[in-house]
Amino acid sequence: MKVCIIGTGYVGLVTGACLAENGNDVWCVDIDQAKIAGLKEGRVPIYEPGLEDMVKRNLTENRLRFTTDMKEGLDPSLFVFIAVGTPPMEDGSADLGHVYEAASQIGSLMDGNKIVVAKSTIPVGTTERIRGIITERLAERGRRGVEFDVAFCPEFLKEGAAVEDCLRPDRIIIGTGNERTAELLRELFSPFVMKENRFYTMSIPSAEMTKYASNAMLATRISFMNELSRLCEKVGADVGQVRVGMGTDSRIGSSFLYAGLGYGGSCFPKDVRALINCASSKKVDLSILRAVEEANRTQRQFFLDKMIGHFGEELSGRTFALWGLSFKPHTDDLREAPSLTISDALLSRGAALRVFDPVAMEKARTILPDDGSVTFCSDAYEALEGANALVLVTEWPQFRRPDWDKIRDLMKPAAAVFDGRNQLSPAHVRALGFSYYGIGRG
Numbered sequence: 001m002k003v004c005i006i007g008t009g010y011v012g013l014v015t016g017a018c019l020a021e022n023g024n025d026v027w028c029v030d031i032d033q034a035k036i037a038g039l040k041e042g043r044v045p046i047y048e049p050g051l052e053d054m055v056k057r058n059l060t061e062n063r064l065r066f067t068t069d070m071k072e073g074l075d076p077s078l079f080v081f082i083a084v085g086t087p088p089m090e091d092g093s094a095d096l097g098h099v100y101e102a103a104s105q106i107g108s109l110m111d112g113n114k115i116v117v118a119k120s121t122i123p124v125g126t127t128e129r130i131r132g133i134i135t136e137r138l139a140e141r142g143r144r145g146v147e148f149d150v151a152f153c154p155e156f157l158k159e160g161a162a163v164e165d166c167l168r169p170d171r172i173i174i175g176t177g178n179e180r181t182a183e184l185l186r187e188l189f190s191p192f193v194m195k196e197n198r199f200y201t202m203s204i205p206s207a208e209m210t211k212y213a214s215n216a217m218l219a220t221r222i223s224f225m226n227e228l229s230r231l232c233e234k235v236g237a238d239v240g241q242v243r244v245g246m247g248t249d250s251r252i253g254s255s256f257l258y259a260g261l262g263y264g265g266s267c268f269p270k271d272v273r274a275l276i277n278c279a280s281s282k283k284v285d286l287s288i289l290r291a292v293e294e295a296n297r298t299q300r301q302f303f304l305d306k307m308i309g310h311f312g313e314e315l316s317g318r319t320f321a322l323w324g325l326s327f328k329p330h331t332d333d334l335r336e337a338p339s340l341t342i343s344d345a346l347l348s349r350g351a352a353l354r355v356f357d358p359v360a361m362e363k364a365r366t367i368l369p370d371d372g373s374v375t376f377c378s379d380a381y382e383a384l385e386g387a388n389a390l391v392l393v394t395e396w397p398q399f400r401r402p403d404w405d406k407i408r409d410l411m412k413p414a415a416a417v418f419d420g421r422n423q424l425s426p427a428h429v430r431a432l433g434f435s436y437y438g439i440g441r442g
């Protein structure tokens, strides 16, 4: 089948590559000329396990094409996916400018019949607005006879496992009121759910709401555990043990119950805010979600307070080694990453930073200050040289079993370890002479 994907970011590029991998002809369109020029040569601008090989293979086999010319992608395609960004506005609402611009371009350029599918995360009513914009543009061109339908298919991939999630999704939600559109979308996506039928077809508003509701629920679980972790510390309980005790209850399940530094990334923070904003515009108060957001903010401060409690408010002359900068392991995405809040707070108190991340160093260099206060290191141990503290920020697997003798030699005497992800053994670390601070570990 022939597919045009508009927006070649985390969602668009992964979806395009996976559809090409399953034998479809895919045109990926983006307004970012440098990105498209690189992709044409097989250079993938994001780190996502398995993606680069898949892109290169499908490029070579001519099933995957990249262009900045939307018409080139639109003309041959039956399906047109909109996968552009929907970043947060100042008031928390989703900025739909890119989505509407893409819809306008589609209406201005399309000639044959199309199924336009929104994949970006968009508030209820946006898919119908896309239909309206395309209809207006066609009418302006005197092309009312060009038939098209719109649908909404929310994207549930997780950065760091995006290819795997796209190829083997838990479910595929199709928001449409049109049975023929649903049938065609099921045909397109059927290779991804060969083992069992995992399609759920529902109304467009229900599908739009499902995406926000899913992210809001996951964020709620994280904030709930983070708040509990603070109480665990006060009463001498271990949030890790509590997690296991709770998560083994089949009514609760074990996912997203890890206490840590709060959720970050490009989705949870913005989607929680957008849902709160949407609700308040309809005079509905989502008090639980407001609390989820607040708990997320205070969790980072809770962790910073441990460092201030140990070293005092003034941190000049202190060096902190940060392990992990991306908002979670296996991605180089730094959007709303806890590392940025922590580094800002430490730098503003005069600390020096030595940072290391297995894949996010290049992006970090474009965000963190280059005034000499931050040293970008080439491995985890180099970051520890002369440091007063190790701060484990992102739970990359390689940080779990470090060489503690080497660490002791590299760091200043009586150094402290701040384990923002409860990855290390407190007893072991303390036995080696370090001060240890975790999250909610009794």
Ligand SMILES: NC(=O)c1ccc[n+]([C@@H]2O[C@H](COP(=O)([O-])OP(=O)(O)OC[C@H]3O[C@@H](n4cnc5c(N)ncnc54)[C@H](O)[C@@H]3O)[C@@H](O)[C@H]2O)c1
Pocket (backbone or CB within 6 Å): 006, 007, 008, 009, 010, 011, 012, 029, 030, 031, 032, 035, 083, 084, 085, 086, 098, 101, 102, 119, 120, 121, 122, 155, 156, 157, 158, 159, 266, 267
């Ligand atoms: N990143 C995720 O893990 C994830 C998961 C599920 C859903 N989503 C949602 O998917 C959407 C896309 O997210 P992303 O992380 O892939 O965004 P991104 O910022 O990585 O990529 C968006 C791309 O769209 C391009 N673009 C913008 N306007 C365009 C236009 N008019 N024509 C062509 N290209 C255009 C940009 O240049 C950019 O390359 C968002 O709504 C997001 O909330 C993201």
